[in-house]
Amino acid sequence: MGVPLYNRDLSWLSFNYRVLKMAGDERVPLYERIRFLSIFSSNLDEFFRVRMPAVLAINRVLEKDPDAGSDEALTPDTLQQVLQEINRQQVEYGQILTGSIMPALLKQGVELIYNQDVQGIVKTCTRNYFLTNILAYLQPVWLNNQEKKLFPENNALYLVVTLIPEGNASEREYVVVNIPAALNRFITLPGEDGVFRIVFLDDAIRAHLAYIFPGYAVHSSHSIKLTRNAEMDMDEIKGDILEEVETLIRKRELGVPTRLLYDAALPTPVLHFLAAQFDVATDEMIPGGRYHNLKDLADLPMPATLKDALYPRVALAQNPTTAKTDYMLDLIQQEDILIHLPYQQYDHILRFFNEAAIDGDVQEIYVTLYRIASSSQIAQALISAARNGKQVTVFVELKARFDEANNIRWSKKMKEAGVKIIYSIPGMKVHAKTALVKRRRGYQWDYSGLIATGNFNESTARFYTDHVLFTAHTGITREMELLFLYLQSREQPTAYNFLHFEHLLVAQFNMTDRFTALIDREIAHAREGKQAFIHIKINNLQEKTMIAKLYEASEAGVQINMIVRSISCLVPGIAESKNIRVIRIVDRYLEHARVFIFCNNGQEEVYMGSADWMNRNLYRRIEVCVPVYAPALQQQLKDIIALQLADSSNAQNAIQSYVRNIV
Known part of the structure; x- marks a missing residue:
């Protein structure tokens, strides 16, 4: 008898539903509830990019062989269960947004114009903005034009516009108009009645479609979004890993479609026409609402007069041990230190790297980096350390999903400064969060180790809960040194099976x-x-x-x-x-x-x-x-x-x- 398992994808969807419930919780500050709606939407987009391709592929195998089995508890019914659960959550999402959050906004003097006729105030108040700001970004593509084909970008927003030529009411032309990602998704409208009105960029474009298509009557417009497979087969990488990862990043945006999300009001004949145009299967077409990419709600404008709409600012605690010392590296030699993020200041981690960069006795620094902040102070400290004559070795994981480009950028910058960069091991990711500083004191060395549960990333440290341990324990730090020696080999673990770790797991x-x-x-x-x-x-x-x-x-x-x-x-x-x-x-x-x-x-x-x-x-x-x-x-x-x-x-x-x- 097998091990009882619950399906991982249904479990993940239940987690995202818990995020959605936070958006519906009236005890949560109003704009934080809106942020949870944004997180839910962003999470679901990633699910369709990363997990849905596997669910679809395995489902097709199970359709042919229901007994194929899987450690992931997938059955022939799983795909339908996943789609039903997603649809149920999206319905509740709409209910929370329109039935709870929007009325709460209105009570605070904020009106989000949503699912409304755009020919009135929207058209009047956005005309100048449309002509001076939006129009330059619009690139209509006629779908019956055989010379210019549309290749929808991943998760980009488009309007499918149905046009009727003047004097020929029986004809229909289909045009796709992009909703520019380079512009803010929301436009605030001038209000003389004290109401802070917000309109979607989508609706500002809808209101002026007739301006783009003279000689045609605009019959309808519906939003669509195509999500593409983001999985990259990193196990196949050989040779120059930096070059190959850069190539794969470019290819990822060209991945096969995994979802065509469309306005449920889109006429069926038009939907089928689009599916054929974009090569989308029936089980990859998902009905939605009038607006997509609601992860953009994180950027919903907030009037300065609004009170108690965000979590109260938290004064981060100092670690009582580190607060009393001027030199972290000396203190670590005396006792272990534990930092609890984000409840305590991240300054302690920054101090560790900054001191190592400037301390004249520090000779060697070793670090593993998985997800680096886009403006990383830690990477800058490592650059300074190398320029200060220290031997700095950094293992950069180039295969950290969706952070590959940022990691590549920083690895090149550090390498130019003299940092020894070790790239990914083929077929394996290095997810460990470790750093080791070796300091010469006369004829002896002291070792300071840092092991964390989360990335060395000062940006995410503001809202990720993690623990960071500083230690000079001889057994632990010597084993950390062995680990870094192994990582520099870039060999598979089987080649180093003689390594023995007594303290580290x-x-x-x-x-x-x-x-x-x-x-x-x-x-x-x-x-x-x-x-x-x-x-x-x-x-x-x-x-x-x-x-x-x-x-x-x-x-x-x-x-x-x-x-x-x-x-x-x-x-x-x-x-x-x-x-x-x-x-x-x-x-x-x-x-x-x-x-x-x-x-x-x-x-x-x-x-x-x-x-x-x-x-x-x-x-x-x-x-x-x-x-x-x-x-x-x-x-x-x-x-x-x-x-x-x-x-x-x-x-x-x-x-x-x-x-x-x-x-």
């Missing part, structure tokens, strides 16, 4: 074995009548072997509490999972930390790191988890996890208060 080397052993110990303790529990916080839980091991522990009596933000393929409420509780937290910040706590009969062991429990993390990436040895720091992580397990609704506020009171 490193995917491809010992991570799955160590996690399995830790769970087995809890199983043994439970069977002996000893105290046994496991607390795990991760982003995704999908890997079948680890799920099976959790079921085994549950059946043995181990009490398991899990906080899984996104995908969870573990099936709750069955005999195998009777002692497993799984919760999901969606709130002001994006839960991103990975923490693992094992009871060990009262002598708890605590780990943190970069690894989720998915096939890709455990078998196709280099991930690092680290034990937290300092009892006080262990207690901080245990307290934070306890707060989240106790309250999945307002845990953010509780943690904020807790972190402020750490002494």
Whole structure:
């Protein structure tokens, strides 16, 4: 009998639905609710770019062979279930926007003109803006023109316009008009009645279509958007990885369609005409509303007079330990330090890299970078370090999805400054978040290590929850040095199977074995009548072997509490999972930390790191988890996890208060 699994795509959709519910929660500030609508829409776009191609492909296999099976719990019904769930969520999305948020905006003196006739105030008030700003960007394409074919850009917005030639009412011409991405999606209209009115760029174009097509009557206009497959086969990369990734990035925008999202009011004959034009299959055509790309709602204009429409500004806490010292590198040699983001200032991480860049005794710096901030101060510090004569080695993961171009840009800039750049290992991603600074003191060296649960990215650190450990522990830092030596080889792990990690848990080397052993110990303790529990916080839980091991522990009596933000393929409420509780937290910040706590009969062991429990993390990436040895720091992580397990609704506020009171 196989391991009971819940489908990963349906699980992910349930996570995105939780995001949508935040938009419907009237306790959330108004413009933050609008931001959650934007996040929901952006997430769904990525789902159609990244996951839907796999769902469609596997579904076609299962149509021919229903017994083909899959570790992802896909059945011949999965595609229909996915599409039904997406449609249900989109309907609720519209209800929240039009039935809850727009009335709330109106009460605050803000009117979003939505699904309204554009020939009145919209046409009058946007005429000058259309003629002076919009018109220059419009590039109509006649679909019956055989010489000029339309190739819709990925997730770009278009209007399909049906025209009737003057004097020939029986004829129809179809033209596609782009909605320019270079312009703001929203236009504020002048108001003399005190109302702050906002109109979609789409509607400003609709209102003036007759100006573009003299000699024709505009019969109708409907919005469409084509989403293209974003998956790139990185495993096939050989040779110059930088050049090949750059080529693949360009090709990604030419990917095959995975979704034609269209205004549900679009006439069926026109829809079929478009499907043939764009080579879209029936199961890839998704009805929607009048407006697409509602992720742009994140940029909805807000009048300056609006009060309490955003989360209150939070004064970030200082870490009490680092606040008392002028030199982070010296302090790390004395004691381990743990930073909790975004509740505490990111300055501590910046100080670590800045001090390393300028300290005259620092000789070598090693860093793994997965997603770099577009204006990265950390990358700038590494550039300064290299120019200051230090040996700087940076492993840049060029295959970080949708961040490839930014990572390439920074890798070239660092390389020009003298930084030794190590590019991706073929067929594998390096997802670890690690840094090591080696400082010569006389005839001796001291090592300062940094291991985090999230990227070295000061932009995302403002709203991602993560933990960052600074340590000079001899065993940990020496193993970090071994890891960096391996990464420089750019060889597969099998070529370095002689590496032994006693402290670090490193995917491809010992991570799955160590996690399995830790769970087995809890199983043994439970069977002996000893105290046994496991607390795990991760982003995704999908890997079948680890799920099976959790079921085994549950059946043995181990009490398991899990906080899984996104995908969870573990099936709750069955005999195998009777002692497993799984919760999901969606709130002001994006839960991103990975923490693992094992009871060990009262002598708890605590780990943190970069690894989720998915096939890709455990078998196709280099991930690092680290034990937290300092009892006080262990207690901080245990307290934070306890707060989240106790309250999945307002845990953010509780943690904020807790972190402020750490002494």
